[in-house]
């Protein structure tokens with residue numbers, strides 16, 4: 001959040017600076033006033049303490065201090081309110097003429113990501129990773145499949161809720177290429193902490209190449225290990241939840257795996273995307289993310305190794 005990489009985040013960063021400076025000054029002023037009051041109060045054993053009940057509310061000294069303190073507080077809070085409203089309006093003023101349109105749906109505990117294309121055949125679905133072109137606005141439509149989640153990429157924008165049965169919209173623009181971590185920021189169950197994702201901001205040509213690759217269907221493997229892996233995938237319960245375009249697997253209740261091998265992480269930012277971690281994940285997801293919808297596998301390790309190799313080959 002302190003290192004904004006886009007125009008929206010820069011607005012929020014400036015608002016943060018205003019709040020930090022204002023609140024620091026107020027904090028310091030209050031501590032100094034408290035210190036002075038303590039220093040000027042009668043010490044123990046020195047004279048008699050003042051009788052509080054006899055203090056005259058209209059005695060000029062204390063009365064004036066209270067009025068001044070109240071006025072300063074009101075002015076300070078109003079200034080912060082104006083700064084907040086101004087930032088909020090600035091956030092909504094992103095021109096979105098040539099925007100990239102993405103739909104993100106929250107699930108316990110992962111993200112499905114669909115890039116709207118024209119024509120419809122250009123549309124594709126991926127999971128747990130957003131790719132965006134640098135310098136172009138992005139409009140993300142958000143909804144949820146189960147409970148309320150929140151999408152938050154501190155380097156790029158503020159938070160936005162994903163609410164079942166409703167559609168919310170988040171707009172941002174990445175101005176610096178890089179990989180930015182995002183995190184679900186609304187408690188959504190047991191594995192809320194492991195509902196992360198990454199936003200990869202690439203130069204426009206690189207983004208276009210990535211999108212073109214995502215639109216392609218998975219190829220037919222020829223290597224015997226990969227052939228075995230594909231048979232395992234299509235012949236077991238994997239296809240009841242997952243899709244791999246170009247095969248008979250079209251289920252949508254789990255992440256789309258058409259290009260899973262090309263992603264940076266597994267299990268929504270929980271594991272690195274390596275053959276070993278993928279093997280561990282499909283062997284027993286409950287050990288890594290207890291409560292996740294994917295059950296432990298009963299298949300022999302050799303089959304799972306072949307399956308992991310096949311999935312990793314889907315770049």
Ligand code: CUA
Nearest residue numbers: 149184188192
């Ligand atoms: Cu999804 Cu927290």
